[in-house]
Amino acid sequence: MVNNLSEKYKSLIEKSKNPYLEEITFNEKRIIKNIQDISTRIFIDLGAGTGRFSGFLSKIAKKVYAIEINSKYLAKLNELGKNTPNLEVFQGNILDLNQILEGKEIKNPVILLPQNTLSIIENAREMEILSIIKKFLKDTEGELIITFALSNSLKDWGMKFYESLKSMVGEPDYDKIDFNKGIFISKTGYVSRWHSMKEISIIKEFLGGKIIEDYSTRYYRILHISFS
Numbered sequence: 001m002v003n004n005l006s007e008k009y010k011s012l013i014e015k016s017k018n019p020y021l022e023e024i025t026f027n028e029k030r031i032i033k034n035i036q037d038i039s040t041r042i043f044i045d046l047g048a049g050t051g052r053f054s055g056f057l058s059k060i061a062k063k064v065y066a067i068e069i070n071s072k073y074l075a076k077l078n079e080l081g082k083n084t085p086n087l088e089v090f091q092g093n094i095l096d097l098n099q100i101l102e103g104k105e106i107k108n109p110v111i112l113l114p115q116n117t118l119s120i121i122e123n124a125r126e127m128e129i130l131s132i133i134k135k136f137l138k139d140t141e142g143e144l145i146i147t148f149a150l151s152n153s154l155k156d157w158g159m160k161f162y163e164s165l166k167s168m169v170g171e172p173d174y175d176k177i178d179f180n181k182g183i184f185i186s187k188t189g190y191v192s193r194w195h196s197m198k199e200i201s202i203i204k205e206f207l208g209g210k211i212i213e214d215y216s217t218r219y220y221r222i223l224h225i226s227f228s
């Protein structure tokens with residue numbers, strides 16, 4: 001059965017008419033579509049949610065592995081997986097990426113962490129997750145596409161964005177929100193960390209690899225990195 005949260009996610013995010021979200025998604029998809037030999041490539045959609053990208057990727061790539069931790073999203077994602085032969089869905093933690101995909105033959109994959117996915121992962125775990133992804137991509141000679149919302153835009157478009165998501169993430173908790181650090185917290189405990197340009201540059205340096213594209217606007221920054 002498809003639950004309320006995944007229905008909300010679908011209507012508020014997947015079908016969103018928010019011009020900023022639409023623009024980010026447009027650029028993420030533009031970068032994806034430029035991947036070389038895309039029809040022969042394997043994509044790994046980390047924190048796949050309800051499958052906003054997994055469904056799109058399955059139509060243009062050879063194979064998609066979608067990993068999602070939250071069972072509330074999995075019902076919808078599994079439903080998509082059942083109707084999509086080249087999409088395989090796993091319930092699991094990104095930290096267990098290696099164990100989850102153990103035994104799969106994976107060469108030159110593309111890992112996708114689109115807008116907001118890394119941001120909702122606990123701060124302490126961010127570098128741990130990035131280390132795991134880096135090692136995985138070095139071993140398999142893959143690519144990474146990762147998007148960051150910029151902390152200096154949390155106060156304006158970010159708050160408008162969360163206002164439109166109120167029924168899903170809850171009312172903003174202004175006592176806890178920290179605009180300087182780019183931290184959004186709602187009264188229901190939803191946390192999202194928006195990154196500064198400096199933090200992203202530190203992450204970029206840590207990841208290494210070859211930069212295929214580093215695209216930024218006032219609101220967001222997308223890195224496309226190759227490890228082959």
Ligand SMILES: C[S@@+](CC[C@H](N)C(=O)[O-])C[C@H]1O[C@@H](n2cnc3c(N)ncnc32)[C@H](O)[C@@H]1O
Nearest residue numbers: 047048049052068069070092093094114116117
């Ligand atoms: C902001 S949503 C993005 C969903 C989807 N990628 C999209 O763009 O629509 C982030 C997703 O990451 C999932 N997630 C968070 N931490 C995770 C973890 N450690 N392992 C796997 N999934 C995780 C959440 O449950 C959520 O579905």
